Amino acid sequence: MGILDSILLGLSVVLMPINILYCFLGVLFGTLIGVLPGIGPTAAISLLLPITFKVPATSTLIILAGIYYGAQYGGSTTAILLNMPGEASSVVTCLDGYQMARQGRAGPALGIAAFGSFIAGILATVGLLLIAPPMAEVAIRFGPPEYASLMIFGLSMVSLLGKGSTIKSLIMAAFGMLLGTVGLDPIFGQDRFAFGVLALEDGIGLLPIVMGLFGISEILFNIEVIMETPTLLKGKIRGILPTLKDWADSIWSIIRGTFIGFFVGLLPGGGGTLASFISYMVEKRVSKNPEKFGYGAIEGVAGPEASNNAGAQSAFVPLLSLGLPSNSVTAIMLGAIMIHGIAPGPLLITSNPDLFWGVVTSMLIGNAMLLVLNLPLIPIWVRVLKIPYSYLFPLIIIFCVVGSYSTNNNVFDVVVMLIFGLIGYFLRKLNYELAPLVLAVVLGPLFERALGQSLKMSDGSFMIFLSRPISLGFLSGAALFHLIPYLTKYRKKVRESGFDDEI
């Protein structure tokens, strides 16, 4: 099937009225989540999971993807108007976006953020279309050893690229995999760590874990500090369409941001946040007027906003072509499609072409919807900002309770969810990253199967992971990336000691 036929297939899926509606709901909800501080895309996707059990897999992914990239658009609104990032990926947008707003240029800042995100979204989706299928074709040749090594590579990269301590992140990964082993063993049917509790024999569900970790713990985190009511800048937002000069200043930033975001998003542990930081640094470095950065440079809004959206789209490349999630959002999506009985991996594109092409083309339509939603409707989103958190959190709790109850009609799952809320709260307080944990919970059972099959293939020798070139590549990549921080630290020390010339 040629690429045009495939796109037509995708369009035939996404242009079904029900899927257009789902796509719209996804991006609408995503923007809302992006605008509301105190609830991030991971929490939002966790909250909506139980609803998606009732719709087909393709629609599920269309909704969840819409929330993810929709949140990238919405996050910039609060960053620009309130100096308060709606999402982590909009932190750098505050730096220049808010300054622009203070200078009365909130309109162009919001406009260029939305247009930049749109251009980046479309370009990154085209990149996804072009890269994912050939990548899957390469990955079809992967055997269990390659898969096991790929998962190790993914988990260690996520641990490495997180903002906290790498050892803590690796602890999270090991803990997550252990959680994945609870329940009946997939090969022998022996019960593991269930301790006679019937509800544990099926394993700890992904839903109670992610709802607790991201929904409940986020609430606990927010209500113990005094939430300030946001103060909006006075005055009407005018001139949302950027002028020709604004375009001239920012078009190259948008294109650079798109490329940076796309490639960072491909990495496990990459994603929008890292992409936006890198893009900001690059823009500041290449700019002719770097002194303007931090004082309302439009490039400082355009680049990072483009790159976080591009990163959110390209994160789907490893997810859909390899079955490897690169952050907690895509890990939950992987869990969601597995609940629908779809096996993730390189065969997904050929065995479920409607899912792959449907989701990818929905991104083109979703990005267009977002542009319409975000520009003319800014006054409405500003009003949403005024909803106090004390109204929101009780509703989020009810969603979490009913959501975790509804999958098995079991109160035990709700208690598990609350316990994970508490665990998540303490882990966050102690600067443990939650992304490696969620990734490991989802990948754990897949890893165990791949490990078992690999050892069978090799008659019990671990050398199989080192003797196959692709697997060796993944493992040495993982090891090498872990060494880089030590090497740079060592070089820095040597330089500080004043003997740099000898190297």
Add this chain to the structure above:
Amino acid sequence: MGKADVIVCFIWILMAAFVAFQSIRLGLGQWVDPGSGFLPFCLSIVLGLLAFILLISRVFKRKENHQTKNEAFRVGPQWKKALYLMVGSLIYVTILWETLGYLISTAIFLFFLLKFVGSQSSVRSVIISIVATVISYLIFQTWLQCMLPKGLLKSFNF
């Protein structure tokens, strides 16, 4: 590193020891045919080692007095609200949920959250809790057809 961090390291190590012990009981199998306990056993070793490295590295770091303040465990000024929320949620889920049924227990729980955790006025709390309960019932029970417990309202058919 604060005390809490050290305590958590010990929790990881204890957990690793417990899992290792249980995994041996489950059976490790042979290399060629790993048993049920094989992966948990390997993971427990990794977990224990990582926690041990973390503990050692932080104990040494403490002497240099690096960042100890930033990494200390601190609760926010309104931590009691978080505590009420957790205790309230547990009572709601384990006791009220099935005895009173979804509608009554949720309305009471939402009122409690809005009034005592969210510090809203009584009238506002009553109105929002009733409206939100009805809307959530319509979403979950009527639209998504979840089997929410009826409790006291069992005899009413709606």
